[in-house]
Amino acid sequence: MAVRSEPAADGNDPRGLKYTAAGHATSSWVGWIAFAGVIILSRVGAWYKQHLNERRAAKAAEEHHHPVAAAQVPFLLAILLCLMFSKFFYLASMTNYYTFYLIQKFGVSVTQSQIYLFVFLFAVAVGTIAGGPVGDSPCKFSGVYEARWQ
DSSP: OOOOOOOOTTSBOTTSOBOOTTHHHHHHHHHHHHHHHHHHHHHHHHHHHHHHHHHHHHHHHSOOOOSSOGGGHHHHHHHHHHHHHHHHHHHHHHHHHHHHHHHHHHOOOHHHHHHHHHHHHHHHHHHHHHHHHHHHSOOTTHHHHHHHTO
């Protein structure tokens, strides 16, 4: 058996809806406003599609200069992967051995060696985060970089 909830005499619905004297008329205005929004946004979408097509055509007309030949890309990526693997292998070895090295060589306590390990790993993280922008920024040696790759 289904339970129906009827609006109360004061116009309040037990489900949280409010009924007004102009209920259907108000609903139709909201519908017309939504329809106008659909029309406006469809025109904006058509304009933006045309704008994107113009930008793509202008970009396609530009001449692209690739500093590295396509045949060299796999070889250069292989070198990059080898360098990354060796870096991470070296870093993993350092983090495992560094604490024991400090304890044996310098006679520090375990707590102090762990603090030094934390400082080392923090420096690695800072170098990783700051290394990209610093390495990519133009500097006084940019002429050397440009002469090397042209």
